[in-house]
Amino acid sequence: MSSMMKIERIQARILDIPTIRPHKFSFGAISRQSPVIVQLWLRNGATGFGEAATIGGPSWNEESPESILHAIESYLGPALAGQDASRFEALLQRMDAVCKGNHFAKGAVEMAAVDAVSRTLGVPAWSLLGGKVRESMPLAWTLASGDSAKDIEEAEAMLAARRHRVFKLKIGARAAADDIAHVGRIARALAGRASLTVDINQAWDGNTARRHLPALVASGVTLIEQPVARWNVEALRALTAALPTDALLMADETVCSPQDALQLAQQRACHVFSLKVAKHGGLVRTRAVAAIAEAADIGWYGGTMLETSLGSAASAHVFATLAGRDHGCELFGPQLLVDDIVSTPMTLRDFELHFPDGPGFGVDVVPERLDRFDRARQGLQAV
Ligand code: MUC
Numbered sequence: 001m002s003s004m005m006k007i008e009r010i011q012a013r014i015l016d017i018p019t020i021r022p023h024k025f026s027f028g029a030i031s032r033q034s035p036v037i038v039q040l041w042l043r044n045g046a047t048g049f050g051e052a053a054t055i056g057g058p059s060w061n062e063e064s065p066e067s068i069l070h071a072i073e074s075y076l077g078p079a080l081a082g083q084d085a086s087r088f089e090a091l092l093q094r095m096d097a098v099c100k101g102n103h104f105a106k107g108a109v110e111m112a113a114v115d116a117v118s119r120t121l122g123v124p125a126w127s128l129l130g131g132k133v134r135e136s137m138p139l140a141w142t143l144a145s146g147d148s149a150k151d152i153e154e155a156e157a158m159l160a161a162r163r164h165r166v167f168k169l170k171i172g173a174r175a176a177a178d179d180i181a182h183v184g185r186i187a188r189a190l191a192g193r194a195s196l197t198v199d200i201n202q203a204w205d206g207n208t209a210r211r212h213l214p215a216l217v218a219s220g221v222t223l224i225e226q227p228v229a230r231w232n233v234e235a236l237r238a239l240t241a242a243l244p245t246d247a248l249l250m251a252d253e254t255v256c257s258p259q260d261a262l263q264l265a266q267q268r269a270c271h272v273f274s275l276k277v278a279k280h281g282g283l284v285r286t287r288a289v290a291a292i293a294e295a296a297d298i299g300w301y302g303g304t305m306l307e308t309s310l311g312s313a314a315s316a317h318v319f320a321t322l323a324g325r326d327h328g329c330e331l332f333g334p335q336l337l338v339d340d341i342v343s344t345p346m347t348l349r350d351f352e353l354h355f356p357d358g359p360g361f362g363v364d365v366v367p368e369r370l371d372r373f374d375r376a377r378q379g380l381q382a383v
């Protein structure tokens with residue numbers, strides 16, 4: 001590839017965008033998202049954008065907006081200046097050489113490189129990632145107000161608007177018996193009209209999970225996400241083996257690297273992987289984790305870190321290319337934020353998210369919106 005594709009420079013900034021309501025997790029509540037937006041310029045004049053979103057600063061895992069910004073500005077950006085942006089794997093290797101871990105940061109930089117290269121070629125990003133095999137996916141919505149009546153009202157509005165009929169409930173912050181009662185109330189209200197999943201975000205120990213998962217399944221929950229700590233593969237294995245056949249167990253925080261995926265596959269420690277571009281360290285590595293899922297007869301789910309329309313569209317481009325058995329997606333981050341940073345978001349129609357074509361990720365970042373939410377300009381503090 002000619003010098004056309006050489007990287008000129010890379011810039012990153014933190015945005016602070018409020019959410020439409022507080023979003024409660026087992027580990028706390030958020031009322032804003034702070035994505036790091038990367039812009040990469042090629043010597044040919046083309047530019048591409050990437051994003052890394054965390055949840056609650058470093059509450060979800062080790063990386064925070066501030067650590068991502070630092071890794072990009074101090075190490076990843078300088079290491080990639082002058083490199084050929086179209087050699088995605090080589091970029092990843094170069095980033096690994098100067099910086100261990102920091103997968104979210106690397107994922108955002110790789111995303112910007114893929115966007116810039118596909119825009120230079122005038123093609124959709126999916127065409128550089130294996131080619132698409134699907135145009136849309138069912139889109140889940142997370143009910144996380146913490147209040148059963150409010151959650152039911154929100155779900156009713158989503159059903160009436162034909163936006164969502166798969167609802168993920170965030171539990172684990174309260175006593176398990178209270179959570180089971182909360183899930184039961186929502187399940188009874190929506191019975192026969194929606195499917196329910198739960199995400200416990202590592203809150204339970206193995207015994208608590210063993211005791212309460214049957215009640216969740218009995219109330220109609222069909223997918224149970226990360227009930228126990230990230231490290232607790234043995235509990236995941238035992239819970240997966242014991243789960244009634246009408247529900248599936250999904251790993252999220254436990255499945256980041258291809259090695260994590262292989263370990264879960266070898267131990268038959270889950271039925272489904274939640275795939276997320278950020279935790280896998282980019283689009284290319286998301287495909288590596290998905291390949292292990294397919295080879296091991298493990299399903300996949302299109303996960304989110306509540307990205308804006310930019311990171312969500314980039315995720316949609318790689319999800320569009322994946323083989324294997326899918327269980328829908330949850331790229332609803334843009335709907336949870338008060339405003340968007342792109343001119344035209346992805347289409348949501350008849351309970352499905354329709355994946356955009358290109359060039360790039362098929363969404364156009366509006367520079368003034370980046371300026372409006374820029375933390376440095378707003379003078380806000382870290383979460
Ligand atoms: C997670 O752990 O899955 C995804 C949807 C949502 O509400 O939270 C995220 C994080």
Ligand code: MG
Nearest residue numbers: 199225226252
């Ligand atoms: Mg999760």
